[in-house]
Amino acid sequence: MNVAPFEGIGASVKRKEDLRFLSGRGHYTDDINRPNQTYAMILRSPHAHAAIARIDTAAAAAMPGVVAVFTGADMPSIGGLPCGWQIHSKDGSPMQEPPHPVLAQGKVRFVGDAVAVVIAESKSQARDAAEAIDVDYTVLPAVASTEAAIAKGAPEVHDGVAGNICYDWHIGDPAVNAAAFVGAHKVVEFELVNNRLIPNAMEPRSAIGDFDPTTDEHTLYTTSQNPHVIRLLMGAFVLQIPEHKLRVVAPDVGGGFGSKIFHYAEEAIVTWAAARVHRPVKWTADRNESFMTDAHGRDHVTKARLALDANGKFLALHVTTLANMGAYLSTFAPSVPTYLYATLLAGVYTTPTVYAEVKAVFTNTVPVDAYRGAGRPEATFLLERLVDVAAREMGIDKVALRRRNFIPADAFPYQTPVALQYDSGNYQATLDQALVTADWAGFETRRAAAKARGRLRGIGISTYVEACGIAPSAVVGALGARAGLYEVGTIRVHPTGSVTVLTGTHSHGQGHETTFAQLVTEQLGVPIAQVDIVHGDTAKVPFGMGSYGSRSLAVGGSAMVKAMDKIVLKARKIAAHLLEASLDDVEFDPRAGAFRVAGTDKQKTWGEITLTAYVPHNYPIEELEPGLEETAFYDPKNFTYPGGCHICEVEIEPETGHVQLVNFTAVDDIGRVINPMIVEGQVQGGVAQGIGQALLEGCVYDADGQLLSGSFMDYTMPRADDLAPVSVATHTTLCTHNPLGVKGCGEVGAIGSPPAVINAVVDALKDYGVRHIEMPATPAKVWSIINAGLRLAAE
Amino acid sequence: MPQVTLTVNGKTSTVEVEGRTLLVELLREKLRLTGTHVGCDTSQCGACVVHMNGESVKACTTLALQADGASITTIEGLAKADGTLHPMQEAFREYHALQCGFCTPGMVMSAIDLVQKHPEGLSEKEIREGLEGNLCRCTGYHNIVKAIDAAQAVMHGKAASIAPATV
Incomplete structure (x- = not known):
C-alpha cells in the first residue's frame, strides 16, 4: 500500500469533513426529520422568580393541530436533572444540591425556566398553542448577582438553602498562607470581576425524541458534545431507561464551546413525550431560547492579595471568589470555580503558598457552567492582571517580574501548592519567542507614532498555564466527579485493509475526522482516504465521555493509539505465522505498509495480513482468534498542561473610547x-472568543433577574471587522505521560488572551491614572476614563 | 393556503405556504434543502443567506410569498453538476475557513455576492466590513478573510486557481 508520508503526524492535511459542510450536506440535528414527526414548543417563565398557583392548558389543548400539552404535574415521578460533580465545603458538608425539575414544579427560578410543553403537528401550531396557556404566577423577589444573593435578608432561590450558598470551599493551607504575608515587603490588593458570557454556538440546540413501541427502544437525536454522558445521565437519573433501550445520537454539531456538554431539560422532555404520544417529537431552540437557556459562563467576583519581597519574588497569594451557579446546578458547574480554577492559581509562577476560598452562590439566573476554558480563563485573568499591577506598583518591568517568578524550565515535574503537578513546560521559551514575534522591543516607537496620529497605543502581555485532558478517573473521583473520565477507541480493520475508528469523543468543529485519521496513517500506514472516524452515536461507539476540556486528542487519541498497538501486535502474529518467523523477528513498517522479517527480504503487505485475519485458511487458529478489531480504554495519568505567552497591541481613539x-x-x-x-484555526478561534470577552461581550441581568442581553441585537458578538489577524506559533515541550505527547489546543486561545488585551488597554491609558478596567472594555467605559482624566488635568 | 412558485437551484416547484412562512422554512421544511441554516431570530447571524435573483438575502427575514416567481440559489446549488466546487467553496477548504460548518453556507453565499458586487477587488479591510452581516463563532474570521481574498482573484479572472495556503 502506498502511503503519502505527508498525511501523518505534523502534516497540514486539508479536512475530510469540509466537502459536506461546503456543499450543504452537513447533517445537523435540526436537519433530521423523522416520519410522522411532531413539534414541541416550550412555554418559559417570563419571571426570574415566581410561584405558580395554576396552569390552565385547556384552551391550548383545544387549538388546531395540538397533540398534547404537558406540565410539571404530568411528570412528577421523573427525577430531576442530575449534577455530575459534588463539592464539599470547608466544614466537610456536601454542597447544597436542590432538585432541578425538568418542567417547573410549583415555582420558576429564572427567566426561561421551562413551565409547559405543547406538542403539535407543526411548529407554528405549537407556538400558537403555547401562547394560549394561562399561567397564574405570583411574582417573588429575585436575586441576579452573587453580591445580592449573599446579602443579609436576600430572597432564597431555593427554600432552605441558607444565604443562597451552594458551597463554601477552600484549597491551600490558610495558616501557612497567612504567615507568608507577615513582614512582606509589599502586598498588592486587587478586586476584579470576570464577566458573565453567553456561549452562542452558531447552531441553536435541538433535540428529537423517538420511540419504537415494538422494541421499547428510545432514540434521542441531540446537539451534544458527549452523547454517552447524556445517555448515562438521562437514562439512569431522569427517565429510568436502561442503556440498552436508549440510543443517543449527536450528529454534526454546530459548535459547542462547553454549552453542549450538559444534559438539558429539553432532551428529557422530547424523549419522554415521544413515548407518551407514540410519535417522534422535535424541538429546536430559537436564538432567544439559546440566550436564556444555554448554560452561561464565567461570572466571578474576586478579591486577591499578592505578597512580594523587595526583589519582586512572589511570597504568597490569597484569593476569595464568589462564583455564580445560576438557579440550578448544571452538569459540571460545581467543578468549574474549584478544581478547574483555584488549582490553577499558581499559574506559571513559583509562588510558594496559595490559598483560595470559593463561595458558589445560587441566583435567579440561567445555570452557569463550563464555557471554553472553564475556570482557567478566570484564574489566568486574575493572575496576569495582578502581576501587571504589581509590576507597576513595585516599579519593576512587567516582563522582568514575570521572568523572575517563572517556574524554571528544568524544574519539571513541578508540584504546585494547589494540588496540580505540571509534567512539562518552558515558559521562558514561549515568552522569548512571543517577544520577538511581537517586536516588543520596538513598541515605544509605535506608541510614539500612534500618539502623533492622535491615538493611544498600548501593549499587553499574558503568560499562562492551563490544565487539559481531563483526567485521571481516580483523581477526579476523589475530587467529587460522579463519573470516570477515561476515553474509548475501537479500531476496526476491514478485510481489505481500510479502517473504521469508533471514538467516544465528539467533533463539533475540531476536525477529528481528519486529525484522528492522521493518527491511523502514522501508526498503521493506511491513507486517510481509507479511514473513517465514527463518533456521536451510542449504538455504534462502545462508550465514551465526549469532548470538552481540550481532551479529545490527549485522552481519545491516546485510546486510539493503545488500540492500534493491539492491532499491530495481532497483525505481527499473523505475519509471523505466514512468514514462518518468530514474532520477535517480525517488524511492521507503516510507511511501507509491510511486515518484514528483520534482516531478510521476506515480507507480507498490510492487505495480505488484513485479508488473512478474515479468511483464516492458513492461520494460527489455536492461538489467535480471526478478525482484526481492537478496543482500548485509556485513563490518563495526569492532566496535560499547555502554556504559553500572548501579546496584544491596541490603539484607542480618545474621542470615542473605541479600542482597536x-x-x-x-x-x-x-x-x-x-x-x-x-x-x-483552533487558536485563532479561541483568541477571538477571548478578545470578545475582553472588549465586546457581557451578559447583563437587571436587579430583578430580567435578561437584558437576550439577543444578538443586545449581546455583542465579535464580527470580522472587530478583529485583526492573529499570529499563531507553537513551541513544543512534549507531554510526558500520554503516548502522543500532546497537550490540547482547543482552549488556550480563550485562556491566554483576555488579560493580554486588558493589560494592553490599561497600558494605553497609563497616563490617565487607571489601575484596572473591567471587561468588556467598551467604548463607554474607556471614554469615561479618558474624560475623567482630562477633567482631572484641567482642574 | 396561498401558493408560491419559485425556481430553486434550477428546479421549479410550486408549494403551499402560510402567509407567515419564511423563505428559509420553505427551503428547509418543504423542499428539504437543509444546507441553509437558521442561527438566530433577529436577522443578525447570516447563516440563512441565499441568493434571490442573484442577490444575497437573509432567508429568515424573507417571507416565502416574497419569493414567488423568484430564482433562488442555495449552497446546494453552487457546485457544478460534475461536483466541481465554486471557487469560493474551494478557497474555504484550502484556507481552513470553516470549523463546525454551521455558519459556512451563509458565509459562502454572502462572500460570493460581496465579491461579485466589487469587480474592482476588495482590500482586507473591505472584506472584513463586507462580512458585517455574518457571524462565525469558531474561526475568528481570519481564514475566512484569506479565503475570500483568494477566491476573488479567481472569480475576477486574475488567477486560474485558488492560491495555496501557506500553513
Whole structure:
C-alpha cells in the first residue's frame, strides 16, 4: 500500500469533513426529520422568580393541530436533572444540591425556566398553542448577582438553602498562607470581576425524541458534545431507561464551546413525550431560547492579595471568589470555580503558598457552567492582571517580574501548592519567542507614532498555564466527579485493509475526522482516504465521555493509539505465522505498509495480513482468534498542561473610547502538533472568543433577574471587522505521560488572551491614572476614563 | 393556503405556504434543502443567506410569498453538476475557513455576492466590513478573510486557481 508520508503526524492535511459542510450536506440535528414527526414548543417563565398557583392548558389543548400539552404535574415521578460533580465545603458538608425539575414544579427560578410543553403537528401550531396557556404566577423577589444573593435578608432561590450558598470551599493551607504575608515587603490588593458570557454556538440546540413501541427502544437525536454522558445521565437519573433501550445520537454539531456538554431539560422532555404520544417529537431552540437557556459562563467576583519581597519574588497569594451557579446546578458547574480554577492559581509562577476560598452562590439566573476554558480563563485573568499591577506598583518591568517568578524550565515535574503537578513546560521559551514575534522591543516607537496620529497605543502581555485532558478517573473521583473520565477507541480493520475508528469523543468543529485519521496513517500506514472516524452515536461507539476540556486528542487519541498497538501486535502474529518467523523477528513498517522479517527480504503487505485475519485458511487458529478489531480504554495519568505567552497591541481613539485591536501574537506550547493548520484555526478561534470577552461581550441581568442581553441585537458578538489577524506559533515541550505527547489546543486561545488585551488597554491609558478596567472594555467605559482624566488635568 | 412558485437551484416547484412562512422554512421544511441554516431570530447571524435573483438575502427575514416567481440559489446549488466546487467553496477548504460548518453556507453565499458586487477587488479591510452581516463563532474570521481574498482573484479572472495556503 502506498502511503503519502505527508498525511501523518505534523502534516497540514486539508479536512475530510469540509466537502459536506461546503456543499450543504452537513447533517445537523435540526436537519433530521423523522416520519410522522411532531413539534414541541416550550412555554418559559417570563419571571426570574415566581410561584405558580395554576396552569390552565385547556384552551391550548383545544387549538388546531395540538397533540398534547404537558406540565410539571404530568411528570412528577421523573427525577430531576442530575449534577455530575459534588463539592464539599470547608466544614466537610456536601454542597447544597436542590432538585432541578425538568418542567417547573410549583415555582420558576429564572427567566426561561421551562413551565409547559405543547406538542403539535407543526411548529407554528405549537407556538400558537403555547401562547394560549394561562399561567397564574405570583411574582417573588429575585436575586441576579452573587453580591445580592449573599446579602443579609436576600430572597432564597431555593427554600432552605441558607444565604443562597451552594458551597463554601477552600484549597491551600490558610495558616501557612497567612504567615507568608507577615513582614512582606509589599502586598498588592486587587478586586476584579470576570464577566458573565453567553456561549452562542452558531447552531441553536435541538433535540428529537423517538420511540419504537415494538422494541421499547428510545432514540434521542441531540446537539451534544458527549452523547454517552447524556445517555448515562438521562437514562439512569431522569427517565429510568436502561442503556440498552436508549440510543443517543449527536450528529454534526454546530459548535459547542462547553454549552453542549450538559444534559438539558429539553432532551428529557422530547424523549419522554415521544413515548407518551407514540410519535417522534422535535424541538429546536430559537436564538432567544439559546440566550436564556444555554448554560452561561464565567461570572466571578474576586478579591486577591499578592505578597512580594523587595526583589519582586512572589511570597504568597490569597484569593476569595464568589462564583455564580445560576438557579440550578448544571452538569459540571460545581467543578468549574474549584478544581478547574483555584488549582490553577499558581499559574506559571513559583509562588510558594496559595490559598483560595470559593463561595458558589445560587441566583435567579440561567445555570452557569463550563464555557471554553472553564475556570482557567478566570484564574489566568486574575493572575496576569495582578502581576501587571504589581509590576507597576513595585516599579519593576512587567516582563522582568514575570521572568523572575517563572517556574524554571528544568524544574519539571513541578508540584504546585494547589494540588496540580505540571509534567512539562518552558515558559521562558514561549515568552522569548512571543517577544520577538511581537517586536516588543520596538513598541515605544509605535506608541510614539500612534500618539502623533492622535491615538493611544498600548501593549499587553499574558503568560499562562492551563490544565487539559481531563483526567485521571481516580483523581477526579476523589475530587467529587460522579463519573470516570477515561476515553474509548475501537479500531476496526476491514478485510481489505481500510479502517473504521469508533471514538467516544465528539467533533463539533475540531476536525477529528481528519486529525484522528492522521493518527491511523502514522501508526498503521493506511491513507486517510481509507479511514473513517465514527463518533456521536451510542449504538455504534462502545462508550465514551465526549469532548470538552481540550481532551479529545490527549485522552481519545491516546485510546486510539493503545488500540492500534493491539492491532499491530495481532497483525505481527499473523505475519509471523505466514512468514514462518518468530514474532520477535517480525517488524511492521507503516510507511511501507509491510511486515518484514528483520534482516531478510521476506515480507507480507498490510492487505495480505488484513485479508488473512478474515479468511483464516492458513492461520494460527489455536492461538489467535480471526478478525482484526481492537478496543482500548485509556485513563490518563495526569492532566496535560499547555502554556504559553500572548501579546496584544491596541490603539484607542480618545474621542470615542473605541479600542482597536492592531496586533495579536500567540505562542503556545500544546505539546506535539498533529495538524498545524487545524491548530492554528483552533487558536485563532479561541483568541477571538477571548478578545470578545475582553472588549465586546457581557451578559447583563437587571436587579430583578430580567435578561437584558437576550439577543444578538443586545449581546455583542465579535464580527470580522472587530478583529485583526492573529499570529499563531507553537513551541513544543512534549507531554510526558500520554503516548502522543500532546497537550490540547482547543482552549488556550480563550485562556491566554483576555488579560493580554486588558493589560494592553490599561497600558494605553497609563497616563490617565487607571489601575484596572473591567471587561468588556467598551467604548463607554474607556471614554469615561479618558474624560475623567482630562477633567482631572484641567482642574 | 396561498401558493408560491419559485425556481430553486434550477428546479421549479410550486408549494403551499402560510402567509407567515419564511423563505428559509420553505427551503428547509418543504423542499428539504437543509444546507441553509437558521442561527438566530433577529436577522443578525447570516447563516440563512441565499441568493434571490442573484442577490444575497437573509432567508429568515424573507417571507416565502416574497419569493414567488423568484430564482433562488442555495449552497446546494453552487457546485457544478460534475461536483466541481465554486471557487469560493474551494478557497474555504484550502484556507481552513470553516470549523463546525454551521455558519459556512451563509458565509459562502454572502462572500460570493460581496465579491461579485466589487469587480474592482476588495482590500482586507473591505472584506472584513463586507462580512458585517455574518457571524462565525469558531474561526475568528481570519481564514475566512484569506479565503475570500483568494477566491476573488479567481472569480475576477486574475488567477486560474485558488492560491495555496501557506500553513
